Amino acid sequence: MQQAAPSASLPERARGVIPGGVNSGQRNVPGLTDLVITRAQGASFWDSDGRRYTDYHAAFGPPLLGHNDPDVVRAVAEAGGSLDLCGVGVTEGEVELAETLVELVPSMERVLLTSTGSEATFHALRVARAATGRRLVVKFQGCYHGWHDSVSLNVISAPDRVGHKDPISTGILPEVLDATLVLPFNDRDAVRAAFAEHGADIAAVILEPVPHNVGCLLPDQEFLVTLREECTRHGSVLVFDEVITGVRHGLGGWQEVAGIVPDLTTMGKAIANGYPIGAIGGRADLMDMFSSRPGAPVFFAGTYNGHPAVVAAALATLRKLHAEPVHEHVFRLGERVRTELPPVLASLGVPAVVTGYGSVFVTYFMDRLPHTYDDLLDNDTRMFVGYRRRMIDQGVFELPLNLKRSHFSYAHTDADVDRLIEVTEAAVRAQLADEGPLTDMDGTSTMGGATRC
Structure with missing residues (x-):
């Protein structure tokens, strides 16, 4: 039986036996290739370093009740x-x-x-x-x-x-x-x-x-x-x-x-x-x-x-x-974000719209609500991916891939919404101040347009 080197980390071991180190293509996220999740509960998950993340990605959305209900x-x-x-x-x-x-x-x-x-x-x-x-x-x-x-x-x-x-x-x-x-x-x-x-x-x-x-x-x-x-x-x-x-x-x-x-x-x-x-x-x-x-x-x-x-x-x-009033709860949280986040972004002078339905929300960095896929080509990919990467450093997880939506679960609270808005504002502000180019997953500049993800 093949044995990994005793000093190898878990991600290194994974890459040795699993192509890319993950079992689904979109789990291999640039900048997060060494992420090891050890626990998930309610609105959060934890990594191998003990860091807690409030989870709005939620495996692309299925745990509406929250993790490990x-x-x-x-x-x-x-x-x-x-x-x-x-x-x-x-x-x-x-x-x-x-x-x-x-x-x-x-x-x-x-x-x-x-x-x-x-x-x-x-x-x-x-x-x-x-x-x-x-x-x-x-x-x-x-x-x-x-x-x-x-x-x-x-x-x-x-x-x-x-x-x-x-x-x-x-x-x-x-x-x-x-x-x-x-x-x-x-x-x-x-x-x-x-x-x-x-x-x-x-x-x-x-x-x-x-x-x-x-x-x-x-x-x-x-x-x-x-x-x-x-x-x-x-x-x-x-x-x-x-x-x-x-x-x-x-x-x-x-x-x-x-x-x-x-x-x-x-x-x-x-x-x-x-x-x-x-x-x-x-x-x-x-x-x-x-x-x-x-x-x-x-x-x-x-x-x-x-x-x-x-x-x-x-x-x-x-x-x-x-x-239980699951839909009532998650719809209300979603509406809070769609209502309260736009004026915060407007105060920063960044073109952005916050849209979605019910418990789903997404912030596009463009000057109008999209109606067709062609409209989405105007989304500022650099800002979309960049602010989400910065949010992860603050323990708030929205998937940092272009055009991906976010979700509320029954386990999220109003305090989570308050924190989400606060961290989003700080992350967008920091991204605006960043003068260096952000690169996408294949190493090319992403200054706008839709990337494959």
Whole structure:
């Protein structure tokens, strides 16, 4: 067995056996490559040096209740005392969770559980193609739907790549990319034009109803209505990827907020406060095409689907979200930041807007609220990344990567908001005074525009 040198640090040991030293690409953050997290609780996490950070990144958002919520932890422990993975039949918890999601989410008539949101979106597109017999999928610039090939393009694109196929990975077959149409978000005319030209071959339209992977672009209601109308008119499947918007914006997801019912909905780990689970649900006729129903034609499987521990976590999470004023609390904290931070930034003379929805907030360094991805190209990346790096030194953690959103949890307090505003002001002031160039992850100057992250 290979042994690390006795004097090697944990990050050095990790880099010796794990490519890059981390198990997901966006965990390798410039300036934080030696970060070792040893504990997480409530609104905070601690590193190996004993430093505490108030956490607004929160693993891209799923622990709405806060880290290690005691009710969720207790439910998982109790499930482990009586059940583990058997891989046959169904458990009572799986039935109860499916019934709960059908009750909460307007589009869900049937539900299947997966282990990740990426799996859920993969299955959504597969069943849409099977049901329609069509080839094309429509996605939108700035939306992220997981790691699989047909949607692994045009998320955070550099200015010269907007309007072109912009895959986020090599190794994807060109013919797979050719089967995906990328449209600008919030552009009804582009949607109508795409359907006018390709409607007979569009199997599905998939979108984050709020593109949170680029911070927060709030959708025009008319845009969502147009998507519903065009999909209905042309027999295409409308898929809402609610992995992020899901329970964070309301127990019924953004579809409940907007009053727009998609054909399929995908959800992820937020329904279990961060435990690894996903779900796909929607119209019964589509869901009944999956091979979990004997004789159905669309293959569906997964050894970990419906694992008792994650099902218990999801049930405990949803019960708590229903029983306690979680949304009221996190929405109020989010509104405080969106209201109180802009005048602080204005007093510093820096162009900035603070936007978001509910518990999600993001500060863009530009002179207007963004409406489209093209608007985001004006965000001052140097300031966006730079002030967040400075905040980390003060024990306040917002992910220092361009366009990434921040989140409140049930565990955050008004005192945390006070501290967040205070530290943000100091960090922006210090960044303004810094005359040296900030470099991005590949060592080039980031004086504006969208970097890939």
